[in-house]
Amino acid sequence: MDSPSESTGEYSTRIATRSSMIESFRGCGLSGMRIDKVELRRRLQMPQLLRFAMRDSIRFKNPAAGETRLLERGNSLSAPAAADAEDEKPPESAMVVFINPRSGGRHGPMLKERLQQLISEEQVFDLSDVKPHEFVRYGLGCLEILAGHGNSCAKECREKMRVMVAGGDGTVGWVLGCLGELHKEGRLPVPPVGIIPLGTGNDLSRSFGWGGSFPFAWKSAIKRSLSRATEGAVGRLDSWHILLSMPTGEIVEPPHSLKHIEECALDEGLEVEGKLADKVSCYEGVFYNYFSIGMDAQVAYGFHHLRNEKPYLAQGPITNKLIYSGYTCTQGWFFTPCTSHPSLRGLKNILRMYVKKVNCSEWELIPVPSSVRAIVALNLHNYGSGRNPWGHLKPEYLEKRGFVEAHVDDGLLEIFGLKQGWHASFVMVELISAKHIAQAAAIRLEIRGGEWKNAYMQMDGEPWKQPMDEQFSTFVEIKRVPFQSFMIHGD
Template identity: 30%
Template sequence: MDDEKEIDRWFSLRNNNSPSELAESRLFVISCFAAGFVGIVTIIYTAFQWRRNINLSWMKAIARSKTNPKARHKVPMAPHSWEQESGSRGKNLNCCVCLKSASPSQTLGSAVASDICRCSICGAVTHSECSSSAQKDCKCVSMFGNDNVMHQWTVRWTEITDLPDETSFCSSCEEPCSGSFLGGSPIWCCLWCQRLVHVDCHTNMSNETGDICDLGPFRRLILSPLFVRELNRSPAGAFLSSITHGANEIASSVRATIRSQSKKYKQGTETSADSRNSGTADTSMESTAESNPAVNGSYQMDENCNGEFSTAVSHNDAAGDNKTESTAILKRSGSINQKDDSLRMKQRYELVDLPPDARPLLVFINKKSGARRGDSIKQQMNILLNPVQVFELSSAQGPEVGLYLFRKVPHFRVLVCGGDGTVGWVLNAIDKQNFVSPPPVAILPAGTGNDLARVLSWGGGMGALEKQGGLFTFLHQIEHAAVTILDRWKVSIVSNQGKPLLQPKFMNNYLGIGCDAKVALDIHNLREENPEFFYSQFMNKVLYAREGAKSIMDRTFADFPWQVRVEVDGFDIEVPEPI
């Protein structure tokens, strides 16, 4: 009873309060909430500025340590490779020269973004006006002549989110390198092995290990800079090379003409001798066609120890066909030599004296595939691997340039970053190289459908790859992947008389004709004309569906099954109507 009286008394007192007192109490509560909110925002902003100042002081300390003669590296200087940075990727960036913010403001838009440059190799960022003053501390892709690979310590300008936890500790003191609000020692990162070290610990580590780098967890995939030699392509050297090549072509043509004339004379002499000696056979084997027997009118290619190719044509006819033979040899060998010379002139580096157990990874990237994420993939590959082993595919440069660079490597692997079309492009180039042991090919599914990548268990797209651990984990999977055989066909198109109409082509064990091929061609043409439409894998599939529906509605291939005849091993195969 007493408790009930107390409660009634409390409610009566509360109801007796005046409206002004209630308004004051509400205002007091609101003021407390506002003051608390402002205090929390102030604390967060202060912490953010504190952390930013610490990061800036770290960068300044690293910049001072780089200018200190006692802390200079033992690695040759390498200039940065600057490219204009887009506004979408230019977020939370600091200039590596003036250390000021290089992030474009959203109010100014792309006008400011065009004044920002990023190194395509190490990921460093600078203002356009500061790029000429940047230090030459980029990744040195060639250390030819050195005994060991040396660490290249620098600031980690580009974060790699999928690095393992053990790489976040100092390689010397094994303390965390994540930093804190209390400051601490600045951090260096090796451009080759991705290990971290405190700047204060670097001297002790250098004295203990000699700053020798073992290339980290991807040492078997990385093309070691010890075996990469830079080629000096001076204008005078190129001019002399062209003169030498021209002289060799003239000399070879003169020798072939003389040889052809001598063969004509010799065959004429032998014919008259045979008529006088009642058909005595001549046992001499002077002709190139006789030394390399082949079917009439067919070409035979032989590879010598230097990787050069020679062609031979065999004919049963005499004098008139010998001219055809020498002409064919000159044209064929000349075209091959010209192709090799053009590839040789494009090379800036060559690979020398690789150890027998080396298994470097040759990377091909097609920027136009899928959602057009080739720029970010190439940037990460250049950071994790040697930029010399990373090639970008385009209409001006195919896979032949990279394969020519690796032609002397006995065992290497290939990674194709793109869709099914890009994979087929690279496989065709490998088939044309006539490798004794073709390199195994891995696929980074960056295309739209990625059917071949799905079949070979590489995933259906970049989204699935990121869920599995990202690019760092993917490279580990390549190193431990099993080799499987892919069914590839060599297709020769000949006339009814057996004459070849086109150069032999290579294909996988599936073929699309009719409506399927038309949709693929229309999408290819649309991608070339309007690449901005292909910005995501989902949107690409929508465009495929639209083009497919359009082809079905206009009934262009309604009578296609009755217009095609398929013959396999001499037997006609009936083409089903749904196909």
């Protein structure tokens, strides 16, 4: 049988990994032209009056609060005083930066100070002080009000605004979700986002050419990253809405990305195999990278709790990965063929999976292989710190399976399975591809308890324990968000 992965594809993956490392060195200033700090600030820094107006609006949680400063200075909302006109020109690319000080270990506070030196204090937001939705509502709202009064500088800054996020994938997703509110409210354009990777996995960062780790020569790297962000091409990224309906009860520790809602309506075009509860609890959220259910989420959940209970054990990315690997062994994933424990059996025992394929409005029941212990619905090429479990597939294999080449903006999720721990390990080092199950424009899971008391799920690295009911079904429905996010390419 033909192998689904091209040998040249595997080679290109290794080349891509090396290229990513080389790009990190370039970002550190070890190659390429020197970035002048004064010139960089000129390209990024907003005029002082607009910076202070935006700061006041966020501080007082009132988008109109910034008007007062301009009225006091020039008695005009539409233009600065003539003497200040030269200083009040819009920059080439107005930029704001969100930084998660808890990411990147000891680098957070130093990075914040460095960014403030390179741009301005008012354009760098510490996420422990200013939340992304506050910037969207009050900061951008201030610029929009001033632009509405005829202030051409505010108008140009708002239209050319670009955003950088210094943090991990979770932080980037948080900012993207808040910027997505602009779509819903018709407040266009939506600023594109670039990334300074501070997390452990950094798969979003890798996917858009910003590298997979925080570089050692970071002071030079930050200048280069900001410079690239001003001129980098802008691409699109799909995001996916997840709706979870469960028998009355609650998730004990839901992830930050999953919010409780009062009511929900599932697609009624499907028959239900199990029983429907009269009363249900509903949650919803959005993911950008992946959703998974099964053993991988169970391992992530255990590691997550261990790290929270004993933070001294997790002092950096390398330590985290070693602990994670050890925890995988203790959870029994490597010995699933030799055990009868319900939590280690195949997922086909607890769920039915339906998908809508591309350009198709009908749901289709997809068989779950009996050997599969984890199912992943992947949006990006990168998963688990830069791995590509879907693989580089030959055109003839794609045609045979009815698949298309995967892209981050194609409106499709790649669904694959992981078997026991050995299979997952070989997939993660890219010796083999994962078990290809389907490509889908929408997914619906019906989950039944039986001997299983809990199922484990995660999205974008945030795991949770999902309670199960012996009588009534739990449903997970995944559909693409109607609008796409805009990402700046760093390569």
